[in-house]
Amino acid sequence: MATLTAAQKRTQARIEYDAYLATCPSRQLLSTLGDKWVALVLSALAEGPARYSELRRHIAGVSQKMLTQTLRTLERDGLIDRDVEPTVPVTVRYSLTPTGHSLFAVVSALKSWAEQNMQTVLEARSAYDAAAGS
Amino acid sequence: MATLTAAQKRTQARIEYDAYLATCPSRQLLSTLGDKWVALVLSALAEGPARYSELRRHIAGVSQKMLTQTLRTLERDGLIDRDVEPTVPVTVRYSLTPTGHSLFAVVSALKSWAEQNMQTVLEARSAYDAAAGS
DNA sequence: CTGTATCCGGGCCGATACTG
DNA sequence: CAGTATCGGCCCGGATACAG
Numbered sequence: 001m002a003t004l005t006a007a008q009k010r011t012q013a014r015i016e017y018d019a020y021l022a023t024c025p026s027r028q029l030l031s032t033l034g035d036k037w038v039a040l041v042l043s044a045l046a047e048g049p050a051r052y053s054e055l056r057r058h059i060a061g062v063s064q065k066m067l068t069q070t071l072r073t074l075e076r077d078g079l080i081d082r083d084v085e086p087t088v089p090v091t092v093r094y095s096l097t098p099t100g101h102s103l104f105a106v107v108s109a110l111k112s113w114a115e116q117n118m119q120t121v122l123e124a125r126s127a128y129d130a131a132a133g134s
Numbered sequence: 135m136a137t138l139t140a141a142q143k144r145t146q147a148r149i150e151y152d153a154y155l156a157t158c159p160s161r162q163l164l165s166t167l168g169d170k171w172v173a174l175v176l177s178a179l180a181e182g183p184a185r186y187s188e189l190r191r192h193i194a195g196v197s198q199k200m201l202t203q204t205l206r207t208l209e210r211d212g213l214i215d216r217d218v219e220p221t222v223p224v225t226v227r228y229s230l231t232p233t234g235h236s237l238f239a240v241v242s243a244l245k246s247w248a249e250q251n252m253q254t255v256l257e258a259r260s261a262y263d264a265a266a267g268s
Numbered sequence: 269c270t271g272t273a274t275c276c277g278g279g280c281c282g283a284t285a286c287t288g
Numbered sequence: 289c290a291g292t293a294t295c296g297g298c299c300c301g302g303a304t305a306c307a308g
Contacts, residue, residue, distance in 0.1 A: 007283090007284095011283095013195070014194070014195045014197075014282085016194075016195075017193075017194045017195030018195055020195075021195065025248035025249050025252035026173065026244065026245040026248045026249070027173070028248070028252065029244060029247070029248040030167060030168060030173055030244070030248075031168065031170075033167070033168065033244075034164060034165065034167065034168015034169070035168070036165075036300095036301085039160065039161070039164055051269085051270090052270055052271080053269065053270080056270095059151075060147050060148070060150075060151045061147065061148045061151025061152055061155065063148075063301075063302055064270090064271075064272095064302095064303095065272090065301070065302070065303090066300095066301065068270085068271060068272085069301090075262070076258070076259055076262040077255045077258055077259055078254065078255055078257075078258025078259070078261075078262075079255070087269095088269095089269040089270075089308090090270065090271095090308085091269075091270090092269080092270065092271090099251060099254055099255070099258075102247070102251065103247065103251070106243060106244055106247045109240060110160065110163060110164070110167075110240055110244070111159075113163070113236070113240045114159035114160045114162070114163040115159050117233060117236065118159035118162065120212065120233055121212055121213070121233070123212075124210070124211055124212025124233075125210055125211055125212070127212075128209070128212075141303090141304095170280095170281090185289085185290090186289075186290055186291080187289065187290075190290095197281075197282050197283075198282095198283095198290090198291075198292095199281070199282070199283090199292090200280095200281065202290085202291065202292085203281090218290095221289095222289095223288090223290075224288085224290065224291095225290090226289080226290065226291090269308105270307100271306105271308085272306080272307075272308100273304100273305085273307100274304085274305080274306100275302105275304085275305100276301105276303090277300105277301100277302090277303105278299105278300090278301095278302105279298105279300085279301105280297105280298090280299085280300090281296105281297095281298090281299105282295105282296095282298105283295090283296090283297105284293100284294085284295085285292105285293085285294085285295105286291105286293080286294100287290100287292075287293100288289105288290095288291090288292105
């Protein structure tokens with residue numbers, strides 16, 4: 001039949017909304033920044049260009065896989081440059097593009113907010129947890 | 135023995151780094167904002183207080199579970215207020231706190247960056263994919 | 269040195285059913 | 289109306305092994 005059940009309508013609405021979100025610039029940016037290592041890589045490269053192994057050492061907790069994956073994503077989005085020098089063994093330098101620098105500025109603003117307000121947030125959290133425990 | 139293998143040292147370094155990240159205000163904020171629905175709930179409430187069912191309708195794609203979970207997290211962090219009116223049936227109004235409003239301002243800045251630069255990013259992405267396909 | 273390929277466990281999140 | 293409880297699929301991301 002042509003009519004849909006309530007459940008089907010809801011599912012359909014969700015699919016459409018997901019599609020809408022997938023094209024939303026803000027959401028795309030947010031999900032990229034939300035990635036665990038993106039902000040750290042941006043910060044590291046904001047201090048200047050660096051080689052793969054330097055990044056790996058500087059961001060101590062990252063796994064090889066995630067570092068490579070993060071770098072590829074950022075490169076694909078035009079946020080960082082990847083320069084390969086044909087030495088033996090090969091040398092690779094990563095650096096921020098202008099777009100990457102401008103994104104880092106935004107992230108810095110976020111960082112400032114966090115540093116100024118996280119204390120308040122943490123206190124609210126403690127108060128909330130204490131009330132729940134009583 | 136007292137010495138550690140290279141693998142053990144790396145694991146240890148990762149644990150310490152994770153612990154460090156867990157206390158980093160920026161990272162905490164980023165992982166919160168990265169949550170799929172947080173920004174959407176903030177945006178919705180920035181337009182004014184709303185009831186649970188209103189939010190559910192306004193943010194069409196969200197599931198009951200995730201909406202509740204998101205609201206709880208934001209409430210816990212002191213970003214939104216939850217007011218219960220003892221009517222029958224019960225009425226619940228959510229609204230942004232001052233801290234919540236200030237966070238929304240930051241998110242708005244992020245949104246502006248996304249709207250201004252996502253076109254460039256998308257083009258870079260297309261170019262990258264085209265090069266890979268050749 | 270700078271990656272790629274594969275396996276696999278844990279957690280996120282949607283669907284569903286139930287409640288005051 | 290405004291939730292809570294539970295199950296299950298899927299994907300993220302770490303560990304490991306291999307390669308140019």
